[in-house]
Amino acid sequence: MSLVLNNDSEAASRIAPATRERVLQVIRETGYVADPLARSLLRQHNQILGIFTYEPVFPAGSADFYHPFLEGIEACAESLGCDLLLFTSAPVTGGTRRIFHENNRLRLADGCVLLGREIPREELTRLVQEGHAIVSIGRRDDVDIDGTAPARLPWVGADYAGATSELARRTVVLGHRRIAYAGSGEGVESAVDRLDGLRAVAPEVLQERSAGRDPADLLAALLAAGVTAVFCEHPADAMALHGAALARGLRVPEDLSLVGLGEEDRPGALEPPLTCLRIPRREMGWQAVEVLVEILHGTSDNHQRLLPCALVPGQTLGPRQI
Amino acid sequence: MSLVLNNDSEAASRIAPATRERVLQVIRETGYVADPLARSLLRQHNQILGIFTYEPVFPAGSADFYHPFLEGIEACAESLGCDLLLFTSAPVTGGTRRIFHENNRLRLADGCVLLGREIPREELTRLVQEGHAIVSIGRRDDVDIDGTAPARLPWVGADYAGATSELARRTVVLGHRRIAYAGSGEGVESAVDRLDGLRAVAPEVLQERSAGRDPADLLAALLAAGVTAVFCEHPADAMALHGAALARGLRVPEDLSLVGLGEEDRPGALEPPLTCLRIPRREMGWQAVEVLVEILHGTSDNHQRLLPCALVPGQTLGPRQI
DNA sequence: GACGGCTAGTAATACGAATTAACGGCGCAC
DNA sequence: GTGCGCCGTTAATTCGTATTACTAGCCGTC
Numbered sequence: 202m203s204l205v206l207n208n209d210s211e212a213a214s215r216i217a218p219a220t221r222e223r224v225l226q227v228i229r230e231t232g233y234v235a236d237p238l239a240r241s242l243l244r245q246h247n248q249i250l251g252i253f254t255y256e257p258v259f260p261a262g263s264a265d266f267y268h269p270f271l272e273g274i275e276a277c278a279e280s281l282g283c284d285l286l287l288f289t290s291a292p293v294t295g296g297t298r299r300i301f302h303e304n305n306r307l308r309l310a311d312g313c314v315l316l317g318r319e320i321p322r323e324e325l326t327r328l329v330q331e332g333h334a335i336v337s338i339g340r341r342d343d344v345d346i347d348g349t350a351p352a353r354l355p356w357v358g359a360d361y362a363g364a365t366s367e368l369a370r371r372t373v374v375l376g377h378r379r380i381a382y383a384g385s386g387e388g389v390e391s392a393v394d395r396l397d398g399l400r401a402v403a404p405e406v407l408q409e410r411s412a413g414r415d416p417a418d419l420l421a422a423l424l425a426a427g428v429t430a431v432f433c434e435h436p437a438d439a440m441a442l443h444g445a446a447l448a449r450g451l452r453v454p455e456d457l458s459l460v461g462l463g464e465e466d467r468p469g470a471l472e473p474p475l476t477c478l479r480i481p482r483r484e485m486g487w488q489a490v491e492v493l494v495e496i497l498h499g500t501s502d503n504h505q506r507l508l509p510c511a512l513v514p515g516q517t518l519g520p521r522q523i
Numbered sequence: 524m525s526l527v528l529n530n531d532s533e534a535a536s537r538i539a540p541a542t543r544e545r546v547l548q549v550i551r552e553t554g555y556v557a558d559p560l561a562r563s564l565l566r567q568h569n570q571i572l573g574i575f576t577y578e579p580v581f582p583a584g585s586a587d588f589y590h591p592f593l594e595g596i597e598a599c600a601e602s603l604g605c606d607l608l609l610f611t612s613a614p615v616t617g618g619t620r621r622i623f624h625e626n627n628r629l630r631l632a633d634g635c636v637l638l639g640r641e642i643p644r645e646e647l648t649r650l651v652q653e654g655h656a657i658v659s660i661g662r663r664d665d666v667d668i669d670g671t672a673p674a675r676l677p678w679v680g681a682d683y684a685g686a687t688s689e690l691a692r693r694t695v696v697l698g699h700r701r702i703a704y705a706g707s708g709e710g711v712e713s714a715v716d717r718l719d720g721l722r723a724v725a726p727e728v729l730q731e732r733s734a735g736r737d738p739a740d741l742l743a744a745l746l747a748a749g750v751t752a753v754f755c756e757h758p759a760d761a762m763a764l765h766g767a768a769l770a771r772g773l774r775v776p777e778d779l780s781l782v783g784l785g786e787e788d789r790p791g792a793l794e795p796p797l798t799c800l801r802i803p804r805r806e807m808g809w810q811a812v813e814v815l816v817e818i819l820h821g822t823s824d825n826h827q828r829l830l831p832c833a834l835v836p837g838q839t840l841g842p843r844q845i
Numbered sequence: 846g847a848c849g850g851c852t853a854g855t856a857a858t859a860c861g862a863a864t865t866a867a868c869g870g871c872g873c874a875c
Numbered sequence: 876g877t878g879c880g881c882c883g884t885t886a887a888t889t890c891g892t893a894t895t896a897c898t899a900g901c902c903g904t905c
Contacts, residue, residue, distance in 0.1 A: 235626065239860075239862045240862060242560050242861080247631075279611040284612045286571070286607070287606060290605055290606045304557065561892045562891080565859075566893080
């Protein structure tokens with residue numbers, strides 16, 4: 202039976218064509234399908250790729266930030282003939298989902314794509330220690346495994362640093378000398394990369410936190426420091442600053458240039474359109490699955506890919522008025 | 524071991540506290556986790572719910588029509604502690620994905636949510652025949668199983684008929700006598716329901732196909748027939764007709780009332796806002812999972828739920844000008 | 846002191862498919 | 876005529892866990 206189902210070269214030689222046809226006939230009649238569970242138990246792989254998100258996969262409020270990643274993942278998985286498993290069973294403790302719990306179901310999947318702005322270090326460490334095949338979407342710092350050299354985590358990231366540097370160069374060329382960075386610039390890798398990219402070109406950056414701050418106050422502080430161009434970690438901050446600038450009678454970009462270091466939540470919402478980045482999210486999703494397959498097959502040995510961000514010209518970055 | 528892991532009432536009585544603690548200690552040290560595959564093989568259920576879509580789950584182009592359904596499904600699955608399996612391995616033959624293929628992996632999931640505008644009848648029939656636990660999102664006609672009475676398919680649908688009837692009533696109250704339906708009104712259940720809902724209130728409906736037709740031509744035909752209000756199967760058609768009306772120097776709703784029998788793709792895109800329906804998509808996703816669980820648990824016996832659509836007043840439906 | 850009942854721990858079996866080993870029958874060759 | 880090899884089939888074993896049956900040991904009671 203199984204010899205006929207999995208028509209291997211070996212089986213072909215072993216089974217007589219007549220018998221083979223008879224078995225196939227019965228299979229057609231009864232509509233028999235091998236229990237994929239039992240097969241997997243033996244084969245030790247499932248053709249299932251897991252997706253683990255540290256935020257809800259299908260977030261209601263936010264303008265579907267994760268959607269394009271999932272698009273790419275789905276498209277690639279489909280091309281590979283793999284199913285996708287969403288680990289929605291992982292319980293939420295202390296605000297974030299945790300992949301490791303008493304009955305973690307990680308092994309249902311052959312490998313796992315990790316998605317989320319921030320992934321707890323201890324989870325990453327344990328994932329690596331236990332030898333799970335994982336790929337992070339978004340660059341992650343290497344994890345320290347006690348004793349040994351830091352483990353190079355597989356990831357597919359967006360080149361925030363490079364894109365920010367390029368925007369910074371253009372800003373400098375436009376005459377700006379006092380450039381500010383609005384945002385934390387620390388903690389999460391994506392924030393660090395952005396600030397690093399800006400600093401690489403403009404070392405004298407003025408950094409101002411924006412979280413939970415009144416845009417008008419933030420703007421006032423920036424202007425007082427003589428800033429003429431603001432790089433915003435979150436495009437939403439750029440929108441807020443734009444509003445505050447208008448309220449103050451300032452023009453963008455004539456009096457103040459604004460750059461968003463990410464995608465606009467709702468393209469077209471701001472007039473004039475924001476100068477910002479386009480994160481290759483779909484492509485990142487696709488390539489994450491590619492890397493995962495490379496890991497599973499043992500091909501290639503570099504499991505870190507940095508994809509370029511396209512620059513969205515917009516109209517909020519202009520020459521500095523003398 | 525398994526006795527300790529699954530701390531049942533029985534196990535509690537069987538295992539000595541000391542032994543129990545010793546085993547737990549070893550489990551903690553080794554980080555052992557039971558292979559979910561092997562467990563499932565024995566238990567005959569997985570805590571996995573399948574999602575099968577007859578279109579890509581994460582469609583790139585369309586404005587994420589399916590996203591809210593998935594949101595609801597995810598939220599409910601999470602509350603149940605179930606994982607979600609996306610059947611991306613199903614091959615596409617003849618334009619649509621097919622759930623049944625030589626190695627269908629349906630049995631990986633305990634039950635399956637079916638998503639898609641149109642689901643091939645033969646697939647539904649076979650799903651029912653083979654006794655799979657399924658729920659369709661969107662009403663589906665009963666399927667004929669040869670010999671027996673038509674099988675009542677489980678589904679969670681939007682009450683297009685009721686909502687359309689209500690809109691029709693309002694339209695009649697506003698003085699409109701010649702009402703048209705733009706769209707196929709046949710084939711897919713959702714289209715049939717809409718036209719039926721309109722006909723229930725306004726039997727003398729003029730029906731015009733809109734697919735692949737120049738909006739200007741369609742509009743001309745409608746006006747020639749003396750139509751003063753158009754119910755559009757697809758809101759996109761309403762948008763197109765609106766454009767054609769403007770081009771012709773007509774005002775909406777003064778000269779022509781437009782109603783969309785669905786959600787606007789991009790709310791706010793049309794000015795004035797379209798009078799249309801709000802499909803309770805998130806709620807449908809949630810309840811689909813609820814129904815699925817009812818089926819699996821054998822509780823309840825009515826597995827068909829019709830959820831009301833909210834009416835979005837908009838400003839494209841107005842009194843008929845005498 | 847012996848037997849019965851209860852408990853704790855261990856061994857066996859089942860889950861469903863796949864792989865492999867064993868086996869029976871047949872034919873060919875020596 | 877017998878032995879070996881080949882072909883086709885069947886039985887056994889494997890995957891990792893859960894359940895059940897069974898056994899050894901202990902205590903209490905008669």
